Amino acid sequence: MRRVYIIGTGATAVGEHWDRSAASLAIEALNGALGTIPASRLGALYVASALSGSLHAQSQIGVLIATAAGIPGIEVVTVEAGGASGGVALRQAWMAVASGAVDLAAVVGVEKVTDVLDARREAALALATDADWEAIHGVTLTALWALLMRRYMHEYGYTADDFAPFPINAHANAVANPRAMYRFPINADKVRSAPMVSEPLGLLDCSTAADGAAAVIIASEGLARELCANPVRIAGSAVATDTLALHSRPDPLWFNAAAQTTTAALRSAHLAHSDVQVFDLTDPHGIAAALALESSGFAERGTAVALAREGAITPKGRLPLATGGGCKARGDTVGANGVYQIVELVAQLRGQAGAAQVNGARVALAQCMGGIGATVATHILTLD
Amino acid sequence: MDLAKHWRLRHARYRLEGQRNRLTGEVRFPPAPPRPGEAEDVWEPYVLSGRGRVYSFSVVRQPPEGFEDQPPYLVALVRLDEGPMVTAQLTDCDLDQAAIDMPVEMVTRRLRDLGPTGLIVYGYKFRPIVQR
Amino acid sequence: MMKPERPVGIIGYGAYIPRFRIAAREIARIWDGAGGTPVDSKSVPGPDEDTITMSIEAARNALARARITPDRLSAVWVGSESPPYSVKPSGTLVAEALGATPWVSAADWEFACKAGSEALTAAMGMVGSGMAQYVLAIGADTAQGRPGDALEYTAAAGAAALLVGPAAEAVAVIEGTTSYVTDTPDFFRRADTTYPVHGHRFTGEPAYFNTLRSAAERLLHDLGAQPSDFTYAVFHQPNTRFPQTVARQLGFTPQQIAPGLLSPRIGNAYSAAALLGLCAILDVAKPGDRIFVATYGSGAGSDAYALRVTEALPERRERAPLTAAYLARETFVDYAVYAKWRGKLVME
Incomplete structure (x- = not known):
């Protein structure tokens, strides 16, 4: 396998882009990532989108974007893996370049959720659950996370207030991110007094589904040295799955796919858990980040919330999370989240993350999740 | 119009019919096709008792399409006495009455109304046990 | 008097009453009820309940008391003036839910408030003739009265299932x-x-x-x-x-x-x-x-x-919830909730 590098990143602001189409957002991100590299040099395009089929009644959205980018004819792969779509697309690109089949590839994650109103969006998001055995009962992804949060509180003796450090950290970091949706700080009182969305989850511990597109350019080692002054290596890449329905798992508070992919990605990077200096996770709620940290081996079971309370997840802490705002404050672009994560972590490794910069970061971990841990993609990024 | 997909699940939905493994006695719900390598008839239909306990629960206040007339409603993971866990709504239960480990029993209720030109989808929900 | 040649009886019975009630004085609060009220309160079906769901629960109670397996039923008959579908039997769905399908007769009976007893009389005939061993006769309704009408004070919901079989097995001949x-x-x-x-x-x-x-x-x-x-x-x-x-x-x-x-x-x-x-x-x-x-x-x-x-009777009655258990779990709703659940709000 060849070494694989990220040589360019681009992203749109996350928010409500009423006047723009999915293709328009995707092209802005792709152009940003390409910089001076002509699109015609791309050997393949990987497009991640979780909701394009259900919300826009548009399959083959990858071809739509290739057409808009003026590169019809290119090999295109459209990836749908719920909230893990971006990470799964990145892995496809990584495999293509690592194998030698492709030298230069683009990964574009795009989500356009504001073209439909709330109930249809909730239904589309709930498509990531099991349609016959979960969604038919009216459960939403948010409700499933809330079930896990309640059980976690029951097992480990936490209160809902104990989860506040996650959204507080996300908002604090988003202030410095010009692409973030919510660039204002919040405090524990605000989190506590927010209206309930799905008990025990309140509004300020819930991400907002939003529009956005992010893109990264993936290159072989030779091309990376030719085209880029500061490439970032994808040192580890793994995707794994769990049962589609949460209720089918022996221990719902344990994300086996997160555990497996983290171990596999670190092993192929020849790194240990303790080497990772900055994280970007699927963190629409504090409970999601907590369970991901624990299942991935970065916190003992039942301790991630306590670690967050002690400040471990801030840019100055041991497990810095959501340095660009995460799903909560950057905005939840669902299938594009996995690509936004890479854009954010590349900035961290290049020392370009501004106020949320983790000092001396050389190893980063991106992990995105489809459904409730049904698909997990984990990537390790390093500086050579 | 969704007809076949609801029709073929009627036994599981209406009466909580899962499967039991003829060889090991393992009970599973929901029913599923035999896995690769398993004999076609190794899983036989098996109606679960409908008794269980709440593993966890929440309230849906921002409903998906098709459930707009229902909120707020309780949803739960229920650990059935036979072992499997299911996702379902709690019914006949006040929002402040639900609790982890609360004993519940299955009832067959309306899950969704697909509108004047569609089906009424019936299926299992769970409620606090009515005293014998 | 009619009676079958073979003596028959009720071998299992089951009640169902929804948990919700509305007080008659609450209806009188909305509509002028100065003339007094015909009842104190009435049962109100929950938003996920109808004649079919209530029939299923009453029937499960009857089967539990009789302790026969559902595949031994020869007929599942539902009498109601409020079937959820105008065309599509309630009885088939109830029979599926009980596990009585497919070798069973199923039908819906209609005769205002005595649709259930029509099914009972027919069940006597079917079992009494020896054509069937066990027949389930159900009466169930989620009745509706026009808002403000005298009927609105009383039009209520409930279900009762009577399992008819040979007199020798009966709790009541x-x-x-x-x-x-x-x-x-x-x-x-x-x-x-x-x-x-x-x-x-x-x-x-x-x-x-x-x-x-x-x-x-x-x-x-x-x-x-x-x-x-x-x-x-x-x-x-x-x-x-x-x-x-x-x-x-x-x-x-x-x-x-x-x-x-x-x-x-x-x-x-x-x-x-x-x-x-x-x-x-x-x-x-x-x-x-x-x-x-x-x-x-x-x-x-x-x-x-x-x-x-x-x-x-004494031993068999304990196998399912008593009618009193359903009567006891009463949760009162106000007229607004009642109107929402009973489809009395114009939604579109």
Whole structure:
């Protein structure tokens, strides 16, 4: 396998882009990532989108974007893996370049959720659950996370207030991110007094589904040295799955796919858990980040919330999370989240993350999740 | 119009019919096709008792399409006495009455109304046990 | 009097009453109720309940008491004036939910408030002829009254299931039945309308009282029995007063009808009304007790039955929730919630 590098990143602001189409957002991100590299040099395009089929009644959205980018004819792969779509697309690109089949590839994650109103969006998001055995009962992804949060509180003796450090950290970091949706700080009182969305989850511990597109350019080692002054290596890449329905798992508070992919990605990077200096996770709620940290081996079971309370997840802490705002404050672009994560972590490794910069970061971990841990993609990024 | 997909699940939905493994006695719900390598008839239909306990629960206040007339409603993971866990709504239960480990029993209720030109989808929900 | 050649009886019974109630004074608060209210409260089906779901629960209770497997049922019959579908039987869905399909007869019966007892009489015939061993007869309704109408105080919800089988297996043997029917337009609903029309005082003497009395007196006569021969009696109960009055007219005492008089608390459960009263009586009756039952359906007709309780009842009644358990779990809702759940708000 060849070494694989990220040589360019681009992203749109996350928010409500009423006047723009999915293709328009995707092209802005792709152009940003390409910089001076002509699109015609791309050997393949990987497009991640979780909701394009259900919300826009548009399959083959990858071809739509290739057409808009003026590169019809290119090999295109459209990836749908719920909230893990971006990470799964990145892995496809990584495999293509690592194998030698492709030298230069683009990964574009795009989500356009504001073209439909709330109930249809909730239904589309709930498509990531099991349609016959979960969604038919009216459960939403948010409700499933809330079930896990309640059980976690029951097992480990936490209160809902104990989860506040996650959204507080996300908002604090988003202030410095010009692409973030919510660039204002919040405090524990605000989190506590927010209206309930799905008990025990309140509004300020819930991400907002939003529009956005992010893109990264993936290159072989030779091309990376030719085209880029500061490439970032994808040192580890793994995707794994769990049962589609949460209720089918022996221990719902344990994300086996997160555990497996983290171990596999670190092993192929020849790194240990303790080497990772900055994280970007699927963190629409504090409970999601907590369970991901624990299942991935970065916190003992039942301790991630306590670690967050002690400040471990801030840019100055041991497990810095959501340095660009995460799903909560950057905005939840669902299938594009996995690509936004890479854009954010590349900035961290290049020392370009501004106020949320983790000092001396050389190893980063991106992990995105489809459904409730049904698909997990984990990537390790390093500086050579 | 969704007809076949609801029709073929009627036994599981209406009466909580899962499967039991003829060889090991393992009970599973929901029913599923035999896995690769398993004999076609190794899983036989098996109606679960409908008794269980709440593993966890929440309230849906921002409903998906098709459930707009229902909120707020309780949803739960229920650990059935036979072992499997299911996702379902709690019914006949006040929002402040639900609790982890609360004993519940299955009832067959309306899950969704697909509108004047569609089906009424019936299926299992769970409620606090009515005293014998 | 009609009775089958082979003696039959009820081998299992099951009640169901939704947990929600609305107080009559709450309805009177919205509509001018200065004239007093016909009941104290009535049952209200929850938003996920209908005739089918209530039938299923009552039927499960009946099967649990009888302890027979559902595949032994020869028929599942649902009597109701409020089926969820205009075309598509309730009985098939109930039979599927019970596990009685596919080798079973299923059908829906319709006769205003006595649709359930029509199914019961037919079940007697089917089992009594030897054509079937076990038949499930269900009366269930989620009745609707026009907002502000007198009917709104009473139109309630409930279900009762009676499992008919050979007398040797019965908790109560059915001694005989009469059925009295005339074309009497006291109450009706035209196709494609939401709410029924009723004939006010015309629903009283020429309809309910005359019809029910006729069926009851004929049965008493044919049995050579007196009201005092019965421990309990239950009559169709569209309100509190009608069953009290007809009992008095026939010579039954307030004590005889008290255990089965549920209408003050749950209103008129239509096809389930008298049968739920019978369930409540079976919950307390002792072996040897005789029970007199007379249903009524507008249009109009009455079925009267005489039952004798057997030694099997006391043990079997404990196998499912008593009617009292359903009566006890009452949660009152206000008129706004009631209007929302019962489809009385214009949504589109």
